[in-house]
Structure formats: C-alpha cells, structure tokens
Amino acid sequence: MSTSHKRWRIALVAAIIAVGLAGAAVWGYGRWQTPTFRGLAISPPYPAPDFVLTDQHGQPFQLAALRGRPVLVFFGYTFCPDVCPGTMVQYRAVRQALGADADRVGLLFVTVDPERDTPERLAEYVGHFDAAIVGLTGSPATVEHVMHRWGVFAEKVPVPGSATGYLINHTAALYLVGPDGMVRVMHPYGTPTADIVHDVRGLLRQSAGSAPARVLVRDAWARPAASGDTSAVYLTLVNPTQSPDRLLEVRTDVARATEIHETRMEGDVMRMEPVHAVEVPARGEAVLRPGGLHIMLVGLERNLRQGDRVSVVLRFERAGEVPADVPVRQQTS
Known part of the structure; x- marks a missing residue:
C-alpha cells in the first residue's frame, strides 16, 4: 500500500471516529428510529452541513433542496483514474438496483479539484455514467469551506515531470444523508453495492411510512x-x-x-x-x-x-x- 493511500485511509478512519465522538457529546440520542444499516452507522446522526455550489449546468444547487429524500454524497475529482470513476459506476448500479425508486434518491459528486473541474467538465464526466448524477463545483475557497465543514480530507500532490501536473489524495467514502437532512451512514470505498442499496431502501421505507410532516x-x-x-x-x-x-x-x-x-x-x-x-x-x-x-x-x-x-x-x-x-x-x- 502506498504512503498516500495509507494517508487517506487514516484520515477517513479519524473522520469517522471524530464524527461519532462529536455527535455523542453534542446531539444526544435522537428519537428518530433508524433501520439496521450495513454501512458505518452514525449514532447519533448529525445535521448534514448545507452548501450552495454550482452544478454541471452552471446553475446554483443547494443541498437543502433535496430535503425529504435520501442523498448519497461523494467528494472526488474527474482526473482520478480509479476510485472516483469506480464510485460513479457504483452510483449507476445503485440506481439500477433501486428500479422505480431511483428517482427518489439524490446522487451528488462534489469535486475536490475546482481548478480543473469546471461545470462543462463535470457535465461531460457525470454524463458518461448516469444523467441523474449531479456534479458540483465552485470557487477554490468555497469548495475548501465545504470540505472543511464535512470533515473531508484532500491533499494536492504535485507530480514533477509528469503529464498529470498534480494528483489529489482525498477521502474516499459515500455519505448517506437521510430524508430528515441528517447524516446517517458512511460507506467506505469498497462497500458492496448491495449494502448501499440496502441502507438506501431502509431510509426510503421510513420516509414513505413514518416520516413526520416537515416545518x-x-x-x-x-x-x-x-x-x-x-x-x-x-x-x-x-x-x-x-x-x-x-x-x-x-x-x-x-x-x-x-x-x-x-x-x-x-x-x-x-x-x-x-x-x-x-x-x-x-x-x-x-x-x-x-x-x-x-x-x-x-x-x-x-x-x-x-x-x-x-x-x-x-x-x-x-x-x-x-x-x-x-x-x-x-x-x-
């Protein structure tokens, strides 16, 4: 395993532990009964930090606009040759497995490389996998602020003498946000698609059956x-x-x-x-x-x-x- 690979894995584990400890200390155990998850359940859940970024069509996009449905959020970049396209393929597989329920779930790809990932580039990239995926970018300062609030690790690594220019080491996990706007589960890279679909379906059943009316x-x-x-x-x-x-x-x-x-x-x-x-x-x-x-x-x-x-x-x-x-x-x- 390379040093950079170890580094982002350590950062991911640290983020998961920090989320659990901070949530337990601050929010207290909620009364919202959750299904049994196969991913890393966040107990107690915490509010998904809201953001406004620019989508692949050049339009403002706010996370809160998806309130009322489960949302999968991934932070990556289009120049990534391995983990990021693999996750987008998994997004497509999740939609296929959900069938008629697919349109009730939000799929977000937030870039950690706003210098290269313009709306036009994101449109080409996510369109290659599934038109339902929303690609999001913004100014470097805005993206950095969003990553900080989500606890996402990203490190720009110059590669001298290479055509790549630079690569980015980053957190490789899916965040599953519930219909109530709370982060409920984290799925580390490599989580089987069937487990992700299971957790999404659990939240879909709950939102359809017993979700309270919203204020x-x-x-x-x-x-x-x-x-x-x-x-x-x-x-x-x-x-x-x-x-x-x-x-x-x-x-x-x-x-x-x-x-x-x-x-x-x-x-x-x-x-x-x-x-x-x-x-x-x-x-x-x-x-x-x-x-x-x-x-x-x-x-x-x-x-x-x-x-x-x-x-x-x-x-x-x-x-x-x-x-x-x-x-x-x-x-x-």
Whole structure:
C-alpha cells in the first residue's frame, strides 16, 4: 500500500471516529428510529452541513433542496483514474438496483479539484455514467469551506515531470444523508453495492411510512459574538400542514446552553422571559425576530464571526427534528 493511500485511509478512519465522538457529546440520542444499516452507522446522526455550489449546468444547487429524500454524497475529482470513476459506476448500479425508486434518491459528486473541474467538465464526466448524477463545483475557497465543514480530507500532490501536473489524495467514502437532512451512514470505498442499496431502501421505507410532516425554516440568522458571551438566533418557521405544531427545543454545539426567550416592552422597561414552546399555526408561520421571540445561545464555545455558520437542530412536537444551517451576520434593520 502506498504512503498516500495509507494517508487517506487514516484520515477517513479519524473522520469517522471524530464524527461519532462529536455527535455523542453534542446531539444526544435522537428519537428518530433508524433501520439496521450495513454501512458505518452514525449514532447519533448529525445535521448534514448545507452548501450552495454550482452544478454541471452552471446553475446554483443547494443541498437543502433535496430535503425529504435520501442523498448519497461523494467528494472526488474527474482526473482520478480509479476510485472516483469506480464510485460513479457504483452510483449507476445503485440506481439500477433501486428500479422505480431511483428517482427518489439524490446522487451528488462534489469535486475536490475546482481548478480543473469546471461545470462543462463535470457535465461531460457525470454524463458518461448516469444523467441523474449531479456534479458540483465552485470557487477554490468555497469548495475548501465545504470540505472543511464535512470533515473531508484532500491533499494536492504535485507530480514533477509528469503529464498529470498534480494528483489529489482525498477521502474516499459515500455519505448517506437521510430524508430528515441528517447524516446517517458512511460507506467506505469498497462497500458492496448491495449494502448501499440496502441502507438506501431502509431510509426510503421510513420516509414513505413514518416520516413526520416537515416545518420549513426560512430567513435564519445569528448575531456575531465572542466566545463565552451570549448570542441569539432569529428565523421564520413555516408550517405547510393542516395541523398546528410547536417548537419544543433547540440544540447546537456552539453554546453550553440553548433557550427560547421572548422580549416584551412594558413602557420603557424591557422584560425578557423563557418560553417553553413556540406555537406554529396550521398553514401559518411563527416569526422569531429582534425585540420578540428568539433563541438564546448561552456561553458560546467559540467566536461567532460575520460569515460563519451555525448548525442547530430544532425539535418539534409533530415534525420531529429539523436541522438548520444558520449564517452569522449583523442585524440589517
């Protein structure tokens, strides 16, 4: 086994261990009952970091747009002669095995080589395997940020005197995201296709049979603040269903405690008090805004700077757990 091959295998194992330890420490064991997986089950699952990249057609593509269906995510590059095309062949085999259910599953190929992998190059590449595969790229800085948030290892290795110019050592695993937007399973390279199909079908059965109605999160943002201080998250909760729901709890890894509060003005006196639940009316919305309802982040574990993003999990009475990716910014009005 080559040194570079060993290096990415070590990085993959480290990432899997880190995910398991971080998830257990932060999120707590959820109530969402999962099927028995053949891949490396993430217990407890964690929110898939959202991103907006450019697809092979030159259009913006957001991961959150696939909420409600299982999604397989792979990070690779088109110049790779071995592992990456092998994984794309496996994508095609997964679709063939799923039959009529194939279109209910998202297949994403995120490049780790944005310098060479333009939308045009990605269109040619993924089109060679299956038109349903979505190829994604972006600026080097954007792609690096996405890889960092997903815990993906990538190392550019110059090859002097070679026509290749450079190669890239990178994490070679499939991430399986559930219909609820949570990372549920990792499939290391070499996992049999039948095992991947088994795990995808398990999530498809659950999404079709017992998945709760969703509450949508819009216009979310958090205030910048220093480590140890307090911040607040504001957002709009949209309930498209015929039944009312209630926000009961919020969890995040960036603060020691998270509480729902409401600010009220009585004359010139500001009063703030905890709220046990936020009512979200049927076919209506609840707005958390400055000077009213808000999510209080108590005792920040790190600085929240303009442009950062915060992952939170909102737990509803009916909808269950809904992950949200919250940008940090200054108040605009």
